[in-house]
Amino acid sequence: xxxxxxxxxxxxxxxxxxxxxxxxxxDVGRGEFVSFLGxxxxxxxxxxxxxxxxxxxxxxxxxxxxxxxxxLKPNQRDIGMVFQAYALFPNLTVAQNIAFGLKVAxxxxxxxxxxxxxxxxxxKLPEFGDRYPYQLSGGQQxxxxxxRALAPKPKLLLLDEPLSALDAKVRxxxxxxxxxxxKKTGITTIFVTHDQxxxxxxxxxxxxxxxxxxxxxxxxxxxxxxPATKFVANFVGTLNVLEGTVSNAQSGRVRIDKKEIAxxxxxxxxxxxxxxxxxxxPEAISLGRRPGNDATLSGEIAEVHFLGSVIRVRVxxxxxxxxxxxxxxxxxxxxxxxxxxxxxxxxxxxxxLDG
Amino acid sequence: xxxxxxxxxxxxxIGAAYFFIPLIATxxxxxxxxxxxxxxxxxxxxxxxxxxxxxxxxxxxVAIFTILLGVLVVVPTAYWIRLRMPQLRPIVEFITLLxxxxxxxxxxxxxxxxxxxxxxxxxxxxxxxxxxxxxxxYATLALPYMYRAVDTGLRTIDVRTLTxxxxxxxxxxxxxxARIILPNVLIAVLSGAFLTFAIVIGEFTMASLLNRPAxxxxxxxxxxxxxxxxxxxxxxxxxxxxxxxxxxxILSRFAPRSASAPAN
Numbered sequence: 001x002x003x004x005x006x007x008x009x010x011x012x013x014x015x016x017x018x019x020x021x022x023x024x025x026x027d028v029g030r031g032e033f034v035s036f037l038g039x040x041x042x043x044x045x046x047x048x049x050x051x052x053x054x055x056x057x058x059x060x061x062x063x064x065x066x067x068x069x070x071x072l073k074p075n076q077r078d079i080g081m082v083f084q085a086y087a088l089f090p091n092l093t094v095a096q097n098i099a100f101g102l103k104v105a106x107x108x109x110x111x112x113x114x115x116x117x118x119x120x121x122x123x124k125l126p127e128f129g130d131r132y133p134y135q136l137s138g139g140q141q142x143x144x145x146x147x148r149a150l151a152p153k154p155k156l157l158l159l160d161e162p163l164s165a166l167d168a169k170v171r172x173x174x175x176x177x178x179x180x181x182x183k184k185t186g187i188t189t190i191f192v193t194h195d196q197x198x199x200x201x202x203x204x205x206x207x208x209x210x211x212x213x214x215x216x217x218x219x220x221x222x223x224x225x226x227p228a229t230k231f232v233a234n235f236v237g238t239l240n241v242l243e244g245t246v247s248n249a250q251s252g253r254v255r256i257d258k259k260e261i262a263x264x265x266x267x268x269x270x271x272x273x274x275x276x277x278x279x280x281x282p283e284a285i286s287l288g289r290r291p292g293n294d295a296t297l298s299g300e301i302a303e304v305h306f307l308g309s310v311i312r313v314r315v316x317x318x319x320x321x322x323x324x325x326x327x328x329x330x331x332x333x334x335x336x337x338x339x340x341x342x343x344x345x346x347x348x349x350x351x352x353l354d355g
Numbered sequence: 356x357x358x359x360x361x362x363x364x365x366x367x368x369i370g371a372a373y374f375f376i377p378l379i380a381t382x383x384x385x386x387x388x389x390x391x392x393x394x395x396x397x398x399x400x401x402x403x404x405x406x407x408x409x410x411x412x413x414x415x416x417v418a419i420f421t422i423l424l425g426v427l428v429v430v431p432t433a434y435w436i437r438l439r440m441p442q443l444r445p446i447v448e449f450i451t452l453l454x455x456x457x458x459x460x461x462x463x464x465x466x467x468x469x470x471x472x473x474x475x476x477x478x479x480x481x482x483x484x485x486x487x488x489x490x491x492x493y494a495t496l497a498l499p500y501m502y503r504a505v506d507t508g509l510r511t512i513d514v515r516t517l518t519x520x521x522x523x524x525x526x527x528x529x530x531x532x533a534r535i536i537l538p539n540v541l542i543a544v545l546s547g548a549f550l551t552f553a554i555v556i557g558e559f560t561m562a563s564l565l566n567r568p569a570x571x572x573x574x575x576x577x578x579x580x581x582x583x584x585x586x587x588x589x590x591x592x593x594x595x596x597x598x599x600x601x602x603x604x605i606l607s608r609f610a611p612r613s614a615s616a617p618a619n
Contacts, residue, residue, distance in 0.1 A: 091539050
């Protein structure tokens with residue numbers, strides 16, 4: 001990580017008797033794109049609002065560029081922010097909206113006009129300066145909101161679920177655009193979302209939150225492939241969770257549905273007889289035996305969903321079930337519900353979940 | 356279906372007749388000053404009367420200051436209640452309704468007792484002071500209309516998010532209210548302003564008891580002593596009120612449109 005630019009230290013926030021954020025600690029490097037990911041009510045937006053200065057923390061502090069800003073008002077923090085509801089000023093044109101922050105800062109008109117033209121070109125709306133917000137589509141409005149936030153060259157950019165009000169197609173194109181603008185400007189960015197796909201595809205690092213606490217901080221690769229907790233594993237991506245009993249702790253053998261597999265080195269100190277939650281991503285499981293897969297379980301095909309290029313198959317394994325994905329091939333017919341089937345995987349791909 | 360429609364038209368006709376017949380009768384009577392023919396003599400006399408010009412001019416000036424005072428008090432109050440203290444809204448709404456419950460005569464007697472020349476705030480000690488007290492009194496009388504108009508206007512915009520968006524861009528409270536909130540509720544403020552204007556132009560009790568040369572007492576004086584001129588004045592006052600309402604309707608077409616319903 002580059003030098004720390006934003007530092008959130010032991011922040012706690014309570015509304016009356018309800019604690020919505022607790023023990024939040026995070027260092028964000030200069031130019032880094034960090035996402036706060038979690039379900040509704042996990043405290044991610046509250047944490048963002050604390051960074052923005054709209055909420056005061058009950059404890060802890062926020063440092064930006066080495067300066068303690070905990071007690072500064074939002075208009076003294078030099079932060080840009082994009083809101084879920086666009087929040088463009090309806091009485092001002094697109095150009096006036098983008099110029100608002102510059103005007104407040106007392107930037108000369110000629111300079112401000114130049115910056116507005118530059119921002120309009122960055123968001124690819126150079127002809128839209130004279131239009132009013134109501135004359136724009138949702139995606140265009142959100143791009144203007146991004147330009148407005150970036151125009152005064154803030155130190156930090158906060159994005160509060162900026163894509164959730166948009167339709168799926170616009171969401172994908174705009175998230176690529178946001179990331180490309182962020183990389184171009186090199187601005188340190190915090191992005192709040194409940195959409196794991198957005199977080200995984202855009203972020204340098206992800207902070208997964210649940211119940212006001214940080215569950216895990218890591219790169220998208222780490223979060224997806226090495227989830228630290230059961231919640232992270234379940235929340236990010238699709239996951240098969242199987243119950244296994246340690247049959248021999250010393251040799252690392254675990255029994256799943258009467259079959260034994262060896263997952264040595266992953267037992268985290270479990271003793272023989274302990275019951276473990278074992279997780280497998282659908283893409284780690286193959287239908288039938290495969291070379292290199294050292295663990296096999298037998299069952300019966302329960303569901304088959306044709307998804308175009310991929311077929312998702314659900315296989316019942318006695319008391320549990322797993323979902324797996326196979327590629328669609330016009331030459332091979334899809335499996336049939338009720339067929340007996342074997343599933344295989346590499347024991348090394350099994351994740352043992354804590355908590 | 357057809358029968359229902361006929362009854363709807365009959366109901367509408369009765370309502371319209373109840374409203375328009377007295378108006379037409381007043382207009383007709385105001386034009387009968389000259390024996391045997393219709394004329395605008397009553398209007399000529401009224402409009403040419405120096406007291407009409409003086410009292411009307413005085414009331415217009417007082418109305419303008421009342422509107423300014425009302426906007427200065429109500430816009431920040433309604434904004435703050437909506438933004439930070441929504442729990443106080445029922446209390447503020449109750450307070451703003453009090454002028455409809457407490458008769459103006461009670462309020463003005465309270466003023467006379469409270470702000471006499473021997474009081475710490477001797478508004479009534481000078482003519483200018485009495486004018487100021489009259490403006491404050493009128494702002495109070497107009498409070499139910501001004502507050503409701505502004506509050507309705509604020510309901511149409513996302514006050515909190517717009518405020519936060521302006522704040523994070525570096526704006527202070529004065530800039531936020533002047534450049535973001537007020538322009539977006541301007542039509543609502545103008546509606547309140549014209550209602551205030553209509554109230555001030557016709558108000559009698561306060562102006563009369565505070566002994567100010569306003570249009571209301573003049574109307575009453577003419578009504579008590581003349582035959583045709585009061586009818587002409589009633590028609591003029593009615594035209595002014597309707598003019599105000601029409602201006603509100605025209606201005607509302609220029610209201611900034613909400614961004615929450617984008618083009619596509």
